[in-house]
Amino acid sequence: MxxxxxxxxxxxxxxxxxxxxxxxxxxxxxxxxxxxxxxxxxxxxxxxxxxxxxxxxxxxxxxxxxxxxxxxxxxxxxxxxxxxxxxxxxxxxxxxxxxxxxxxxxxxxxxxxxxxxxxxxxxxxxxxxxxxxxxxxxxxxxxxxxxxxxxxxxxxxxxxxxxxxxxxxxxxxxxxxxxxxxxxxxxxxxxxxxxxxxxxxxxxxxxxxxAREETAGPRGVDLPGMLLFAVTLVSLMLFLMDPRPAHWYLPALSAAAAFCFAARELRLPDPFVDLRVLGGNIPLLATYLRQFLGYATAYCFLYGYTQWLEEGRGLSAATAGLALLPLSVAALTASALTGRREAVRTKLVVGALAQLAGCVALLLVDAGSPVWVLLALGAVLGVPQGLIGLASQNALYRQADPARIASAAGLLRTFTYLGALGASAATAAFFPHRADTAGLHGLALFMLAGSVLLLATTLPDRSLNRLTPRATS
Missing domain, CATH: 1.20.1250.20 (MFS general substrate transporter like domains)
Structure with a gap:
């Protein structure tokens, strides 16, 4: 029945x-x-x-x-x-x-x-x-x-x-x-x-x-593990939000909490995060890394390019907002057209290549660049925004332990926000006083390095070719 x-x-x-x-x-x-x-x-x-x-x-x-x-x-x-x-x-x-x-x-x-x-x-x-x-x-x-x-x-x-x-x-x-x-x-x-x-x-x-058997009798909530995880993450994120030498204690606290978290989780039979399984699941760890890299570049562009359009290119806030419309349209179009086919590796490769092309193009723009170039640049960098997140989501669905699919999905979102905070810190570093063209080019090189790493973690990953539907019962 x-x-x-x-x-x-x-x-x-x-x-x-x-x-x-x-x-x-x-x-x-x-x-x-x-x-x-x-x-x-x-x-x-x-x-x-x-x-x-x-x-x-x-x-x-x-x-x-x-x-x-x-x-x-x-x-x-x-x-x-x-x-x-x-x-x-x-x-x-x-x-x-x-x-x-x-x-x-x-x-x-x-x-x-x-x-x-x-x-x-x-x-x-x-x-x-x-x-x-x-x-x-x-x-x-x-x-x-x-x-x-x-x-x-x-x-x-x-x-x-x-x-x-x-x-x-x-x-x-x-x-x-x-x-x-x-x-x-x-x-x-x-x-x-x-x-x-x-x-x-x-x-x-x-x-x-x-699924009913997995949820029918929970074996206890790992509250200390969740607390240590929260301290690890919040300390790291607070430092990324304002990375100054005076805040040295935040990464130190994060590292100490991470050590205690790992020691605890490895001892428990039913931990909050099963590090033994996660550590042995290299493809899933690679998916988390790619999510971080992809969204760090995406948010660098969203934060940094928008500021540069206003301060470096001299556009009004309303016009700068309109200049980002091609990015949104391209992202939505890429997701809508490719969504019904998983094709994880293809999406990641195409997305990484589009990011590389967009970052190289960023190195060529300046205060005198015509508006059509700025619009085209947004469209190019909108494509990976529509592909990378969708590919990572499909990859995680195949790679995660079915009994922990919800917590694995939550961690995917966590790496998204870590990428956003890393991008915010990078933007602040390259635009210390105002969003000028020299700072934009420095940010573009930072984004280019992340895009190269994204491609480098995708091309040799043969496990992506084996992401096929699992047999269900």
Whole structure:
């Protein structure tokens, strides 16, 4: 008998479909876009928030960093809980936190409360993507059809789309309801996720046999391991956000916590991160490295090139924003056209080559470059943004332990944010005073080195040629 994956509303009333249950797609996609839309909307709210509370840019930037920090820690931690307790429970708890964060932000009396709301928002948006990966694996087991490329492409394209429209949506909300509307919009989004999740997501007892056994009896949550992991990551990320000699203690603390974390995890029979399995899974470690390299270059371009367009090329903020439209269009087009075919190695190679070409082109631009060249450059570097993340997502689905797919997916997002923070540090280093052309060329060389490493870790990796659908039961 085929296990039902339809939740309480449909239990016993209609059978599960033979293919992927499309009723799961709406809660999966809506929950997964909560993080990128909140990451991008805040960009247009920083100035009015600073004016409202008399805060400097150095203070309001914590509204961005707080979400990154909370999400980078929260994705793998909550992903592990998804593996242990099933996706439905964590999805509902986390999306309820999103609504609470929206209320806190909308009513916040001070900047500190807003930062707390962003931290809560980061944790609340950390469950949906690991839950979606877990549900995709469960559906493959239920149907016996291990062909997730189309579903994973939908998740990727949806995330890229909301990143593109996020600033525009934020501007519209601020124009109609002030900056507090950027936070308040999370309340109806949270309600929609809760309704869809409660009606459509399966309970743990209705998951297919293998997944049900994995979630039915959790053997205890490794709280000390999760705490040590958080200290390791937060210390490292705080240093990357402001890498100065005076902050020497942060990498030292990160290294010490990492040592204690590794020593603990290697002793436990059921650790938070199974380092023995992960250490032996070289292809998966390579996927994490490629995710870091790909997104470090992508965010260097996004942060650095945008600043240069305004300060080095002399464009207005609105015109600079329009100049990035080809990047967004190219990324969405690349994802949409290639999403239904996994072709992991091909996507990574093409993406790395496109990054190399874009970085070389960056070395040739200057303050007198025509606008059409700037537009073409954005289009070239949009292609890898549409390919690399999608390829890494498909690779991880094949390479990760099925019993830990959610926590593995969370770690993939963590490496994305590490790449973003590394890019932010590099941008600050090459633009110490203003975003001039010499600094842009230095940043381009940094990006070029990362792109070469990305290609170098892809070409000799023959395991990518063996990423084929697994047999399901």
């Amino acid at each position: 085929i296990p039902r994956l339809t939740g309480r509303l449909t239990r016993g009333t209609r059978p599960s479909p033979a293919g992927f249950d499309r009723r799961l797609i709406a809660p999966m996609v809506l929950g997964s876009v909560l993080n990128p839309v909140n990451s991008s909307m805040i960009a247009v709210a920083l100035v009015p928030i600073g004016a409202a509370f008399g805060a400097t840019p150095a203070e309001t930037v914590w509204l961005v960093s707080a979400l990154y920090l909370a999400t980078a820690v929260g994705q793998p931690v909550i992903g592990r809980l998804v593996d242990m307790y099933g996706p439905r429970r964590l999805y509902l708890i986390a999306t309820a936190l999103v609504g609470a964060a929206g209320l806190l932000g909308a009513l916040a009396p001070c900047l500190g409360a807003l930062i707390a709301a962003r931290v809560l928002l980061g944790f609340g948006t950390s469950a949906a993507y690991p839950a979606a990966m877990r549900l995709t694996r469960a559906e493959a087991e239920r149907t016996g059809r291990d062909s997730p490329a189309g579903v994973l492409a939908v998740l990727a394209v949806a995330a890229q789309t909301v990143v593109v429209i996020g600033p525009s949506l934020g501007g519209l909300l601020i124009g109609t309801g002030g900056w507090r509307a950027v936070f308040a919009v999370n309340v109806p989004l949270s309600v929609a996720c809760l309704v869809l999740g409660a009606l459509r997501l399966p309970r743990a007892e209705h998951l297919p046999g293998a």
